[in-house]
Amino acid sequence: MGFLQLLKSQFLSHLFICYVFLLSGLIVNLLQLCTLPLWLVSKQLARRINIRLCYCIASQLVATLEWWSGTExxxxxxxxxxxxxxxxxxxxxxxxxxxxxxxxxxxxxxxxxxxxxxxxxxxxxxxxxxxx
Known part of the structure; x- marks a missing residue:
């Protein structure tokens, strides 16, 4: 078993990934709240920013699928x-x-x-x- 496989099987690494996902989700939600005043000025710009912020969360799930599980x-x-x-x-x-x-x-x-x-x-x- 290589070092990477050993790292993937450890509970602390699972906990770390969960913590990073939750923390980044909170940060993204905070940034989305900050775009609420922008909604009054430019709805199109607020939508574009929120799309990018949502992509930050979705990309973590895709990265976990590809890297962690080794799914192709x-x-x-x-x-x-x-x-x-x-x-x-x-x-x-x-x-x-x-x-x-x-x-x-x-x-x-x-x-x-x-x-x-x-x-x-x-x-x-x-x-x-x-x-x-």
């Missing part, structure tokens, strides 16, 4: 369509069977520079998580 997401596509990804509006439909699959969707959106993305979860998935 593979996209099978038509080679003619590939250059168009990230340059057009798109709706991505994932046929997911696990709760973590939405992060793979975020990973693809992040790789292709699609910016912020929204997910609608199946009601069955929501009920499954709430009642267990």
């Amino acid at each position: 997401c593979t996209l099978y596509t038509d080679p003619k369509s590939y250059p168009l990804y990230g340059k057009e509006n798109a709706i991505v439909v994932l046929n997911h069977s696990f709760e973590i699959d939405f992060l793979c969707g975020w990973t693809f959106c992040d790789r292709f520079g699609c910016g912020p993305c929204h997910f609608n979860l199946k009601l069955g998935l929501f009920k499954k998580n709430c009642h267990n």
Whole structure:
């Protein structure tokens, strides 16, 4: 077992990552509160700033998926369509069977520079998580 694998398996490193995520979330929320007066002046600028701040949180989840778990997401596509990804509006439909699959969707959106993305979860998935 290498040093990196040993580090990933230690409780203190899990706690550190959780602490960093919570602290950065609090900082981002504080910065979002600071943009409220800007909303009165320029709604478009306030939205752009909030999109960037939300990306700070989402990128941590994507980084955790790729680095910590070692997950690799593979996209099978038509080679003619590939250059168009990230340059057009798109709706991505994932046929997911696990709760973590939405992060793979975020990973693809992040790789292709699609910016912020929204997910609608199946009601069955929501009920499954709430009642267990």
